[in-house]
Amino acid sequence: MVSHNHTNATVRPKGLSDKKKTALAGYLFISPFFLLFAIFGAFPMLFSFYLAFQKWNGFGEMTFVGVKNFSLIFTDPLFWKSIYNTIVIGLLGTGPQLIAALILAVALNSAMVKFKSVFRVAYFVPNVTSIVAVAIVFTVLFSEQEAGLVNATLSLFGISPVSWQTSEWGAKIAIATMIFWRWVGYNSIIFLAGLQSIPKDLYEAAEIDGAKKWQQFLFITVPMLKPIIVFVVFTATIGSLQIFAEPLIFGSGFREESMTIVLYLWREAFSNNAFGTASATAVSLFLLIIVFTTINFFASNRLDKSGK
Amino acid sequence: MLRKKGFVNKVTIHVLLIIGALLSVFPLYWMFVMATQPNHVINKLPPAVVPGDKLVENFRNVLENVDFFGAMWNSFVVASLTTLGVLFFSSLAGFAFAKLQFKGREKLFAVILITMMIPPQLGLIPQYFIITKLGWLNDLKAIIIPGLVNAFGIFWMRQYIKDAIPDELIEAAKIDGCSIFRVYWNIVVPSILPAFATLGILTFMFVWNDFLWPLTVLRDESSYTIQIAIRALQDAYVKDYGMILSGTFWATLPLVVVFLMFNKLFISSLTQGSVKQ
Numbered sequence: 001m002v003s004h005n006h007t008n009a010t011v012r013p014k015g016l017s018d019k020k021k022t023a024l025a026g027y028l029f030i031s032p033f034f035l036l037f038a039i040f041g042a043f044p045m046l047f048s049f050y051l052a053f054q055k056w057n058g059f060g061e062m063t064f065v066g067v068k069n070f071s072l073i074f075t076d077p078l079f080w081k082s083i084y085n086t087i088v089i090g091l092l093g094t095g096p097q098l099i100a101a102l103i104l105a106v107a108l109n110s111a112m113v114k115f116k117s118v119f120r121v122a123y124f125v126p127n128v129t130s131i132v133a134v135a136i137v138f139t140v141l142f143s144e145q146e147a148g149l150v151n152a153t154l155s156l157f158g159i160s161p162v163s164w165q166t167s168e169w170g171a172k173i174a175i176a177t178m179i180f181w182r183w184v185g186y187n188s189i190i191f192l193a194g195l196q197s198i199p200k201d202l203y204e205a206a207e208i209d210g211a212k213k214w215q216q217f218l219f220i221t222v223p224m225l226k227p228i229i230v231f232v233v234f235t236a237t238i239g240s241l242q243i244f245a246e247p248l249i250f251g252s253g254f255r256e257e258s259m260t261i262v263l264y265l266w267r268e269a270f271s272n273n274a275f276g277t278a279s280a281t282a283v284s285l286f287l288l289i290i291v292f293t294t295i296n297f298f299a300s301n302r303l304d305k306s307g308k
Numbered sequence: 309m310l311r312k313k314g315f316v317n318k319v320t321i322h323v324l325l326i327i328g329a330l331l332s333v334f335p336l337y338w339m340f341v342m343a344t345q346p347n348h349v350i351n352k353l354p355p356a357v358v359p360g361d362k363l364v365e366n367f368r369n370v371l372e373n374v375d376f377f378g379a380m381w382n383s384f385v386v387a388s389l390t391t392l393g394v395l396f397f398s399s400l401a402g403f404a405f406a407k408l409q410f411k412g413r414e415k416l417f418a419v420i421l422i423t424m425m426i427p428p429q430l431g432l433i434p435q436y437f438i439i440t441k442l443g444w445l446n447d448l449k450a451i452i453i454p455g456l457v458n459a460f461g462i463f464w465m466r467q468y469i470k471d472a473i474p475d476e477l478i479e480a481a482k483i484d485g486c487s488i489f490r491v492y493w494n495i496v497v498p499s500i501l502p503a504f505a506t507l508g509i510l511t512f513m514f515v516w517n518d519f520l521w522p523l524t525v526l527r528d529e530s531s532y533t534i535q536i537a538i539r540a541l542q543d544a545y546v547k548d549y550g551m552i553l554s555g556t557f558w559a560t561l562p563l564v565v566v567f568l569m570f571n572k573l574f575i576s577s578l579t580q581g582s583v584k585q
Contacts, residue, residue, distance in 0.1 A: 039454075112318045133538065
């Protein structure tokens, strides 16, 4: 089956036992990751912590300034605004989205639905569209003009035109809609996979016991889907905290209404050349993600306990 | 009575699903509509919802403003080479973690899992200066080389190889005198083609659509990937929306077509990645 090969002689150093050779190959095979990660991953991440305590414009000398970078950003109202915006956009973009995804998944899972695969494709296609393309299209859809498609549609219901790009809530709703659109189908297909793995006899038993449809949904479907829901909420939370492209493109730069943490970081670094405060922002973002992950973790643990 | 209720349910569910599908597809259709309309249509009431006749002219304007095909080619090169690298290095490391015995194996694997949880933005600024020091600014290497290895890929490959290949097969090949790399090449690689397809699609899509890192290190037009190029169209001072959406549409189309052709494989690949974690 496998031919003997003269290269064996060169690959095998003399005098090494079989066990040692295997171990050596193991280290060799995993070394590319550790090598490249050390240079492009670990070192930059650690260096961010160092840079967070330096004043540096990217060219001259670095000077140690202690916690000054942190006090600078913590006293900058825009920094707090960017955290607030990130959380609000994240909640608006994922909360309703996950509920809609669950409803779509339940509908798709119903036995009587025809053309399931067509629906799946239609729901999934936004997810293969790049964020940049989505942001550009939605910038035009949510044009501030009266003739913008969303404004024109709203006017049919007697709602006057909204300044989507320049108003506090307009910008957030528009950006949240982009996130909603790009991910709702993706998540509904993940939920659908979960629904299909729930044993049918659970529902049959409940039916015999006289449970109504909504009771079955609440007491069978939701608990059985819990691991998937927890996972989706985890990834959605971390993804939300990293929103960058949508507000950059939609707000045409750095508008206050749509400033997010990563956008603030990017502006400090590559627009203001303040690499110290930018690094302090990166460290803050890292800590924020840890806090949110911990909250998620404890919340899902508590859910687990109360469910039992 | 019961049948009537069933019918009403069926209609309600279908109406819901169809509305959802239309909303899902509409922005893409509308991107096409705008790509065929002159710029002034953006201010016209009622808004245009059917294609116009400026398909060719708008695209010609795109070509005048950015090197569209150059950017497409850059994206293709970056995404293909990164994907090849990720497939090779991830399967090699995944094989080592799944089947080879060495000291500290579990601990090193745990390290890889932990690196997956760190947000990539944390190292963004020093990364930028490393790339500058290496002289890789405006060079596709800046995207490809750091992207060659990927913790998720290793994790994914390890899980797959663990179940897909019996230990006896590897032992037998070793007794036959196979070097360990030969075991990888002749036995492991042919048996994990489905995992290659999944990880390949995930990686290619991710790199093709990536924005933050290319925006940071590709500042010169000749090095733009397609995402940066269409962003440059949109960022111009005078906005011609017919032209902007034409660029966006033609940039989006290839991946959507490939997706439609292999939709089952795409959907399972992109969702498996998260369901199985």
